[in-house]
Amino acid sequence: MPIGTINNRDVLLAPSILSADFANLGRDANAAVAAGADWLQIDVMDGVFVPNISVGLPVVASLRKAVNTTLDCHLMIVQPERYVADFAKAGANHITVHAEATTHLHRTIQQIKQLGLTAGVALNPATPLGVLDEILPYIDLVLIMSVNPGFGGQEYIQTSTAKIARLRHLLDAHGYPDMHIQVDGGVSARNVAEIAAAGANNIVAGSAIFTPQRPAAEMIELMRAALREH
Numbered sequence: 001m002p003i004g005t006i007n008n009r010d011v012l013l014a015p016s017i018l019s020a021d022f023a024n025l026g027r028d029a030n031a032a033v034a035a036g037a038d039w040l041q042i043d044v045m046d047g048v049f050v051p052n053i054s055v056g057l058p059v060v061a062s063l064r065k066a067v068n069t070t071l072d073c074h075l076m077i078v079q080p081e082r083y084v085a086d087f088a089k090a091g092a093n094h095i096t097v098h099a100e101a102t103t104h105l106h107r108t109i110q111q112i113k114q115l116g117l118t119a120g121v122a123l124n125p126a127t128p129l130g131v132l133d134e135i136l137p138y139i140d141l142v143l144i145m146s147v148n149p150g151f152g153g154q155e156y157i158q159t160s161t162a163k164i165a166r167l168r169h170l171l172d173a174h175g176y177p178d179m180h181i182q183v184d185g186g187v188s189a190r191n192v193a194e195i196a197a198a199g200a201n202n203i204v205a206g207s208a209i210f211t212p213q214r215p216a217a218e219m220i221e222l223m224r225a226a227l228r229e230h
């Protein structure tokens, strides 16, 4: 169920498990879903595309058995086309690949769609929206990275808000009202309303949801309140 509505647009929450307790991943994932998270994002990092290594196929397969929700795999790996079929088999519902990580973006998106999944394209902070021009008709989601990918807990890059607003305008102008604008990196109850008001409808948050100090349900409630009070 959406965590809020802004400008008549439902806002979905996709907690990133990168900040969860990996020794208790099923517990943390289920807590977020029980508290109203709509999707769960699994950040897959290869140590090449980004300077960090995270989790891969076995974790997706385990989460598939443990939680009943949309599993969104954000592939921060080079040549993601090598693995999309494996992620689909492991139980992913949605796959996002980086425009910067594949030479053949169109072919990769086609592969994901042929597997019956929804598909997204992620853009690093310095990648302009123009790279989307030829791929928009084929995708379901654009992921605007609001930090340089690789780590949780980084600070939101402020210029991302204007980028989100430009993208929403472009989608409206070209007739893509249902395309998701997902935003990922440095999002918390402090800035979620501003980001959603700019046009994002799919919010990824890691360290703002999974913290040892407070339960995920409380952190999600803070986000709901921020959207309500906007």
Ligand SMILES: O=C(CO)[C@@H](O)[C@H](O)COP(=O)(O)O
Residues within 6 Å of the ligand: 016, 018, 019, 041, 043, 074, 147, 148, 149, 150, 151, 152, 153, 154, 184, 185, 186, 187, 204, 205, 206, 207, 208
């Ligand atoms: O993809 C990434 C990092 O590359 C993200 O999904 C982070 O996991 C978000 O973490 P926070 O900035 O919300 O702590």
